[in-house]
Amino acid sequence: MSAREAMRIAEEAELDLVKIAPTAKPPVCKIIDYGKYRYEMSRKEKEARKKQKTVELKEIRLSPNINSNDLNTKMNAARKFLSKGDKVKITLRFRGREMAHMNASRHILDDMAASLSEIAVVEKAPKVEGRSISMVLAEKKS
Numbered sequence: 001m002s003a004r005e006a007m008r009i010a011e012e013a014e015l016d017l018v019k020i021a022p023t024a025k026p027p028v029c030k031i032i033d034y035g036k037y038r039y040e041m042s043r044k045e046k047e048a049r050k051k052q053k054t055v056e057l058k059e060i061r062l063s064p065n066i067n068s069n070d071l072n073t074k075m076n077a078a079r080k081f082l083s084k085g086d087k088v089k090i091t092l093r094f095r096g097r098e099m100a101h102m103n104a105s106r107h108i109l110d111d112m113a114a115s116l117s118e119i120a121v122v123e124k125a126p127k128v129e130g131r132s133i134s135m136v137l138a139e140k141k142s
Helices: 003-012 034-051 070-081 096-101 103-115
Strands: 016-021 028-032 057-062 087-093 118-128 130-140
Touching: 003 016, 003 028, 016 034, 028 034, 057 070, 070 087, 070 103, 070 130, 087 103, 096 103, 096 130, 103 118
Parallel strands: 057 087
Antiparallel strands: 016 028, 087 130, 118 130
């Protein structure tokens, strides 16, 4: 129907003529209460946001001369973060002379990834970033 006829019908019903699909040929319109329509759309948007899960990135910092017991403690913390659904960034930080032996300490990250392999996958491989080497682990999808 023509736009004028649709507007006349909407005014008689004391409602609004709202374009639902303006890009369609011909454009699709509805005769509805626009305030109620906007309210319902905002409610749907809020519900969609409520159901979304945000994934946090938790960081665990290690040093190259870490003790095995301390490493196990950090591994348990990483396991806890991963079970909650968060991603874990493991950073191996170097200070002073430790910088000369960066490649010799890479095995710490490899050991950590291997021990967490049953619940996590390496999302970002170990990479040298200035004075540190970082890698990101994410929960394994079942």
